[in-house]
Amino acid sequence: MDNISIFLCFVIGLISLILISFKKRYAYWRDRGIANLEATIPFGNLPMGKVHIKDITDPIYKQKKPGAPFMGAYFFRTPVVVATDLDFIQNVLVKDFSNFHERGMYVNEEDDPLSGHMFSLDGEKWKSLRAKLSPTFTSGKMKFMFPTVVDVADTLNSTLAEVLKTESELEVRDLLSRFTTDVIGTCAFGIECNSLKTTDSEFRNFGSKIFDKPLHGPLMELFRTQYPNLARRLHVRVVSKEIEDFFMGLVRETISYREKNNVRRNDFMDLLIRLKNGEALDERSQKLGRVTFEEIAAQAFVFFVAGFETSSTNMLFTLYELALNPDIQEKARREIEIILSKYEGKLTYEAVQDMVYVDQIISGK
Numbered sequence: 414m415d416n417i418s419i420f421l422c423f424v425i426g427l428i429s430l431i432l433i434s435f436k437k438r439y440a441y442w443r444d445r446g447i448a449n450l451e452a453t454i455p456f457g458n459l460p461m462g463k464v465h466i467k468d469i470t471d472p473i474y475k476q477k478k479p480g481a482p483f484m485g486a487y488f489f490r491t492p493v494v495v496a497t498d499l500d501f502i503q504n505v506l507v508k509d510f511s512n513f514h515e516r517g518m519y520v521n522e523e524d525d526p527l528s529g530h531m532f533s534l535d536g537e538k539w540k541s542l543r544a545k546l547s548p549t550f551t552s553g554k555m556k557f558m559f560p561t562v563v564d565v566a567d568t569l570n571s572t573l574a575e576v577l578k579t580e581s582e583l584e585v586r587d588l589l590s591r592f593t594t595d596v597i598g599t600c601a602f603g604i605e606c607n608s609l610k611t612t613d614s615e616f617r618n619f620g621s622k623i624f625d626k627p628l629h630g631p632l633m634e635l636f637r638t639q640y641p642n643l644a645r646r647l648h649v650r651v652v653s654k655e656i657e658d659f660f661m662g663l664v665r666e667t668i669s670y671r672e673k674n675n676v677r678r679n680d681f682m683d684l685l686i687r688l689k690n691g692e693a694l695d696e697r698s699q700k701l702g703r704v705t706f707e708e709i710a711a712q713a714f715v716f717f718v719a720g721f722e723t724s725s726t727n728m729l730f731t732l733y734e735l736a737l738n739p740d741i742q743e744k745a746r747r748e749i750e751i752i753l754s755k756y757e758g759k760l761t762y763e764a765v766q767d768m769v770y771v772d773q774i775i776s777g778k
């Protein structure tokens with residue numbers, strides 16, 4: 414045999430081995446007698462190309478079998494469970510939660526400290542951070558921050574009025590993101606982001622980079638969640654170095670400014686700084702120990718990201734639906750007017766609590 418034939422035999426052998434290993438892998442659910450979808454090599458049941466997460470789970474869900482609590486499927490080579498039954502979902506999320514605390518998110522704290530936040534961490538790490546940070550999420554804190562939110566809303570109103578002087582159309586998504594960026598900046602970090610007042614706010618620019626220009630495409634995202642150990646060995650990140658530098662620098666500056674000038678504020682950053690310095694927030698958290706600078710930065714990062722994007726998207730869809738449904742819009746406006754008149758025209762925390770219909774619209778109830 415000449416060299417080329419040897420080479421071809423080797424390639425064919427290798428491909429056959431890979432195919433056989435996939436076939437064996439894709440027998441996982443069938444061997445266990447679980448209803449599952451036919452998988453194709455090498456993606457399993459993942460669709461090709463750029464898709465929404467619902468385009469991944471929907472086709473699997475639609476083929477659910479009556480009486481079965483879940484469907485088996487494959488993401489690449491990994492067998493996955495797609496829950497299709499409410500009681501089963503409740504068991505996973507509540508009753509048996511201690512066995513299901515992993516989020517299945519990719520974390521690489523060593524190369525990418527900002528990836529180590531509460532939304533992604535698993536197990537003990539998640540549990541300990543959650544216990545340390547939950548004092549931030551009380552209704553008293555929300556009430557305290559409310560006037561700040563209203564101040565930013567006033568800026569939103571005047572920015573809108575300014576824009577409408579010259580434009581008859583505007584990009585609502587951007588405007589709302591700037592609003593929530595400013596809210597989360599002042600409420601959580603005590604930082605004036607000024608993204609409503611200036612068109613070129615660094616905060617806003619980095620915020621949109623995170624969502625509009627993700628570091629990796631969907632396939633790489635799946636790769637790192639499916640093979641996290643391999644991905645970590647290859648130093649795969651979640652957050653780009655540029656965003657890391659901006660954010661870590663900002664948090665470092667904020668902390669050092671507050672520590673040097675003894676600035677105390679009733680916000681998220683204050684709580685994080687106290688945890689870093691080993692102060693006891695309450696009896697429980699005393700035993701939990703300190704948090705590191707990297708941990709602070711990561712939690713601040715996810716607070717910012719989750720804080721501005723989720724609420725601005727929610728507001729955007731709400732406004733869109735209201736535009737399509739003028740009768741609902743009118744009813745909401747009437748409710749706001751009636752309740753504001755009860756509170757002497759002032760938008761207070763209590764007034765907002767009374768707006769039941771508006772809440773139903775926003776929460777989709």
Ligand SMILES: *[C@@H]1O[C@H](CO)[C@@H](O)[C@H](O)[C@H]1NC(C)=O
Nearest residue numbers: 566567569570571573574575
């Ligand atoms: C919003 O801005 C407009 C135009 O400047 C002003 O007339 C209106 O009173 C403002 N509304 C609130 C609630 O501040």
